[in-house]
Amino acid sequence: MPQPAKLALEDGTVYQGESIGSAGEVDGEVVFNTAMTGYQEILTDPSYRGQIVTMTYPEIGNYGVNSIDIEHDAPSLAGFIVREDSRIYSNYRAEGDLQSYLKKHNLVAIAGIDTRALVRRIRTEGAMRGVLSTLDLDNESLIQKAKASPGLVGRDIVREVMPNQTHAWDSRLDDWTALEIGDARSDNSGAHVVCMDFGMKWNIPRHFASRGNRVTIVPGNTSADEIRKLEPHGVFLSNGPGDPEPLEYAHQTIRELIGDVPIFGICLGHQLLSLACGAKTFKLKFGHRGVNQPVFDLTTGKVEITTQNHGFAVEEESLPDCLEVTHRNLNDDTVAGVRHRQHNAFGVQYHPEAASGPHDSHYLFERFQEQLNQPV
Template identity: 55%
Template sequence: MKAKLVLEDGTIFTGTGFGAEGKTSGEIVFNTGMTGYQEILTDPSYKGEIVTMTYPLIGNYGINEDDFESYTSHVEGFVVKEFCPEPSNYRAEEKIDEYLKREGIVGIAGIDTRALTKRLRTEGAMKGIITTFEESDEKLITEAKEAPGLSGRDLVSEVTTDEKYKKGAGNKYEVVLVDCGAKRNITDSLTKRDCAVTVVPATTSAEEILEHNPDGVMFSNGPGDPQDAYYVVETMQELLGEVPIFGICLGHQMLGLACGAETYKLKFGHRGGNHPVKDLATERVYITTQNHGFCIKEESVEDLDVEITHMNINDDTVEGLKHKEYPAFSVQYHPEAAPGPEDSKYLFNQFVELIRKEMN
């Protein structure tokens, strides 16, 4: 099955289609992870994005539901150098081609993913289309230019839970998780630390959250531009000082906005499990898992009630914040990993310790 990947700048890659037949559009991004394609495919933060894997062989250990980070796939399309048609792993339940067909995800293989990644690094993330249809290049380029970007639409509302639910009932600490696109491993990381977690939709008001009498509130990762879900920022503003807060990824950007900082779009984002981040207090460097296209503007934090706690070693972008007065902190990366290194899981312990301190 012939397929094309068309970028908005007119660049066209021709390859072989796999997964579902059809046409899909989104912002084309790349992930540098060597493993973890199942977690990537099911991470709600990728809503609106066509994901390119820089590692050349994908699908060799198949698909199994134990490694899913949410109930379904959220990527708009999937780009690989080579997909493995016959996986070899005792945990495999199905092939990646079968999974993508079942989820309706259009994929393309057999293209030079190094050339694509280099173009995105040089020119910046672009909108694009994957299609298995026979159409003129001119028509496809026009469609790629007209495809929706990440800004200007509320992607959080498309991935948040419809109804609240609870995990870890009977545990010692009560935590409310505001689901902006939360990964399953965030909930698991909390329940393993004796937290009963009530997961609520992103539209839940501060008043409704406080009715649960939480010992702490976590704001999760999620897709898109944080300014397009400003209702979450307003909720966080009302909760500051009322209860300990921990923000991850999009939740980190929300904390910055809630305190008066500004955000901006990165040229091509950070996606992968090999990003070095320095803790400014200890000067220790952690290798982190990341997935974001927006960031806190460093100069906008000056003279605010928050301080920068972590910085990215590669490009000096802001990776962590802490409120100077209230019990609230955040990180731009993913301490729950899944996939990636588990160097930063201590941050969940730090959150529980903050809860314990406030309770006493």
């Protein structure tokens, strides 16, 4: 007998379905992702911390799960919503089914609700706080809990997903990784890239290592002096969850490093670079999440199809003179990339590592690679 589950939003809307994960109750910001595939990468992306993710594609789970496609050691999102959970999976790489994976990692998940209606509501009203529960099924009680959820604005939730200590990436690089990225396995004796980890997807350091770089990962609250002691040839600013403005420790570190070494930021890292230079950020109505987001490269005139996952963006009107816009999101004209006019520092509001997603933006890793041994 299926276990009932409910999703309640802060505006009083309630959806009833059935549980496909662990029993429990979670709260968070309810958002949606427009990807047709990549649900395992989404589940393990730390950028979803504090969020209940809705998949817009109607059937999820049809190709199972495996131990290769994960983007972190464990899921970080609050909850998971699908229209239909496939009871049958078929893929030569599959090692298990989605339901078992959700239960193994104690994820609260719901199926059987009208996800199209839910997404239309989010697009109309904006991302909302919500509660997903298999324990409390009283509508009024759930609505009040949704209203009491703290949300994301003004909170530092990066500390919940960043690593506790500095470590080298090399020990995690495997033969499959180098093969999938398309480069020969390296001996990692090239340039030294220090990654500031704010909740980093694993395919990012895989890209750096596959190009022969030595990769060191440091917690996102590491100071500029501590990073300088590692003698990096370049510093990478990772993706991560939530509001970038409360992360003043990161703003300060990045501000001090600009001009010392080349800097490359992705997603949250792009926002933090902009904030460190004096810009501001704002919360988007419902964010950009999916593998089909068009971006215009102002420097080449080309359009890229990109993978995105963010709920905040850089405010163009606040950009200081030292930053110029390099990319724009073609769906809403928001800033999708900036670069420093005097120093080798740039960032993009999307994921060129393509896990999962298109490969249009791999050139950004090559651009950073070229800068690693150049004057800043």
